[in-house]
Amino acid sequence: xxxxxxxxxxxxxxxxxxxxxxxxxxxxxxxxxxxxxxxxxxxxxxxxxxxxxxxxxxxxxxxxxxxxxxxxxxxxxxxxxxxxxxxxxxxxxxxxxxxxxxxxxxxxxxxxxxxxxxxxxxxxxxxxxxxxxxxxxxxxxxxxxxxxxxxxxxxxxxxxxxxxxxxxxxxxxxxxxxxxxxxxxxxxxxxxxxxxxxxxxxxxxxxxxxxxxxxxxxxxxxxxxxxxxxxxxxxxxxxxxxxxxxxxxxxxxxxxxxxxxxxxxxxxxxxxxxxxxxxxxxxxxxxxxxxxxxxxxxxxxxxxxxxxxxxxxxxxxxxxxxxxxxxxxxxxxxxxxxxxxxxxxxxxxxxxxxxxxxxxxxxx
Ligand SMILES: O=C(O)C(=O)C[C@]1(C(=O)O)C=C[C@@H](O)C=C1
Numbered sequence: 582x583x584x585x586x587x588x589x590x591x592x593x594x595x596x597x598x599x600x601x602x603x604x605x606x607x608x609x610x611x612x613x614x615x616x617x618x619x620x621x622x623x624x625x626x627x628x629x630x631x632x633x634x635x636x637x638x639x640x641x642x643x644x645x646x647x648x649x650x651x652x653x654x655x656x657x658x659x660x661x662x663x664x665x666x667x668x669x670x671x672x673x674x675x676x677x678x679x680x681x682x683x684x685x686x687x688x689x690x691x692x693x694x695x696x697x698x699x700x701x702x703x704x705x706x707x708x709x710x711x712x713x714x715x716x717x718x719x720x721x722x723x724x725x726x727x728x729x730x731x732x733x734x735x736x737x738x739x740x741x742x743x744x745x746x747x748x749x750x751x752x753x754x755x756x757x758x759x760x761x762x763x764x765x766x767x768x769x770x771x772x773x774x775x776x777x778x779x780x781x782x783x784x785x786x787x788x789x790x791x792x793x794x795x796x797x798x799x800x801x802x803x804x805x806x807x808x809x810x811x812x813x814x815x816x817x818x819x820x821x822x823x824x825x826x827x828x829x830x831x832x833x834x835x836x837x838x839x840x841x842x843x844x845x846x847x848x849x850x851x852x853x854x855x856x857x858x859x860x861x862x863x864x865x866x867x868x869x870x871x872x873x874x875x876x877x878x879x880x881x882x883x884x885x886x887x888x889x890x891x892x893x894x895x896x897x898x899x900x901x902x903x904x905x906x907x908x909x910x911x912x913x914x915x916x917x918x919x920x921x922x923x924x925x926x927x928x929x930x931x932x933x934x935x936x937x938x939x940x941x942x943x944x945x
Contacts (some may be wrong), residue, residue, distance in 0.1 A: 590667040610664050617668030627669035628691075628717065630746040631853035633661060634936035638855065641939070654939065662692020671695045674709040675719040676702070680799040680819035681739070686748045686842040687719040689941050707736045711846055717745065717846040724752070725839040728773045729889050731845065734903055737861070737932050738891075744859050744933030748845040749940040753838070754779050756797075757820035758805060758812040763828050768793055770801035771814035779814055782832040839940060845933075853936040856909040857886065860919065860925040863893060871902070874925050876926050881918035883908055901928075911935040 600903045620626040640657060641650050646654075665671065673691055676683040677699020687697060698715055700706045706718040737744070754775055758766060768791045769783065771777070774784070775798050781794065795801045799822070801813035806823035813825065820827065850856075864870040878885050887905040893900075908915040910931050923929040 600883055600914075605790040606660065606663075609660065613664035614667050615841040617772040620668070627665060628671055628745075628778070628846075628847070628848075629851070630936055631851045632941075634853040634855065636661065637939055638853075645897070645898045647739075647808075651941075658689070661768070662694040663929075666694035671717065672698060673717050673719060674698050674700045674706045674715040676706055676721065676797070678797060678799045678803070680802070680816065680822045681797045682750065682752055682816060682840060683719055683721055683842060685816060685818060686750045686840070689750060690719070690746065690748045690844065691717075703730070703732045703736055707740050707742060710742055710847070711740065717844050718742070719748070719842050721840055722747075722843045723733055723841045724774060724778070724885070725837065726775075726778050726833075726835050729776075729903075731891060734889065734891055735894075736860075737845075737859075738901060738930070740845070742845040742847060743849055744843045744935050745846045745848055745850045745936045746935045747857070747888040748844065749843040749938040750840055750842065750942065751838065752778070752833065752840050753816075753822060753831050754814045754833045755817055755830045756812050756832050757802065757815055757817075757825035758828050759809055759825060761826040761828050763787075765810055765813045766790055766828065768808075768811040769814060770795045770799065770804050771810060772796065772798050775801075775814045777832060778838055779825060779832045781834040786829075786832075788805075811866060816888050816913060841938070843933075844935075850933065852911055852934075852937045855937050856912075857905055857937050858910050858915055858919075858924070859905050859932040860929065861901050861904070861932060862922060862929040863899065864926055868876050870925070874922055877918050877921045877925065878904075878906060881923075883914060883918055903932075907937075 601911040637654060640650055640653055644653050672689060673687050673695050675687040675697060700709055703720045706720045707713045710718040720733045721730045723729045758870055760917055766787065769787065770793045773794045776792055791847060798815040799819040802819040802823045804810045805813040805825060812828055864874055884907040885904055886907060889903040890900045891903065893901050908920060910916055921932060
């Protein structure tokens with residue numbers, strides 16, 4: 582047992598370390614301000630995803646414990662966020678309203694010091710950045726259970742913005758209501774993707790209940806906050822914002838449920854050493870055209886992590902192929918592969934090269 586004196590000594594040692602941490606944090610902030618002065622003054626140069634990725638990778642590799650990696654990441658997220666804010670306060674548009682998973686993903690990536698602005702649609706997220714009203718935008722692009730968010734893919738094709746970074750968030754859905762009682766539920770509101778991710782649970786546990794599609798999980802929570810007989814499938818953050826309590830926690834069918842979000846902006850992200858590149862292309866209706874296009878990827882020894890096709894919208898039954906490949910477009914093999922792929926395509930656009938995400942479980 583620790584005596585009162587020993588406890589006092591331990592707390593004094595903690596105070597001494599806190600003083601050192603505070604002094605070091607301020608030294609770090611001074612250095613970040615100096616780094617900021619080397620940047621040309623263009624606001625889009627201040628946030629450097631490749632450098633941030635290198636910092637996290639090194640710290641997580643060197644972490645001796647007992648502080649868990651997830652905590653190291655969260656602490657340094659806030660340190661970097663505060664330092665960046667001293668260089669240039671960042672404004673971020675996200676697919677709102679407040680407390681959506683996109684909001685959670687944005688805060689997880691940019692930290693508490695950035696300023697956040699909800700946008701009513703994915704198109705609006707893009708246009709806020711295009712019009713220069715915010716520095717960056719965040720939109721969902723793919724869920725591990727439900728597949729791609731088509732609208733984000735379409736916006737990427739139409740827009741001149743680049744993908745600067747990706748964010749991967751573990752997603753957990755809770756059934757939340759005003760009373761927390763399952764027997765009073767007549768309707769369940771949520772975003773169609775969230776309903777689809779909880780389909781088996783709903784069929785088994787609430788087979789008679791009406792399911793209502795809503796534009797976002799956060800909006801569902803807001804509606805339910807005015808109706809005693811309904812429940813929302815939403816994040817804990819959204820439920821708390823509207824004074825809901827959990828009826829049943831973690832109702833998603835697949836426990837490994839992740840969503841990827843993209844950060845879009847006017848800048849191209851430099852190499853971090855562990856990157857991905859997103860590309861969209863279209864092909865002629867000739868025998869083997871897709872085969873010949875993809876042969877280029879394997880010829881240059883590149884791993885493809887995703888392929889998706891979308892209607893071109895220009896002509897019926899013509900398609901755009903969206904692929905993600907490992908590597909940065911400034912890597913020799915990726916750059917050569919993209920040149921050749923361009924020669925074999927009717928149209929090719931590089932949507933961005935960006936650091937591979939470090940998955941986070943903060944949405945759980
Ligand atoms: O290295 C930089 O360019 C910085 O601005 C410093 C810093 C940091 O705090 O480490 C801050 C923001 C950037 O996104 C990356 C790194």
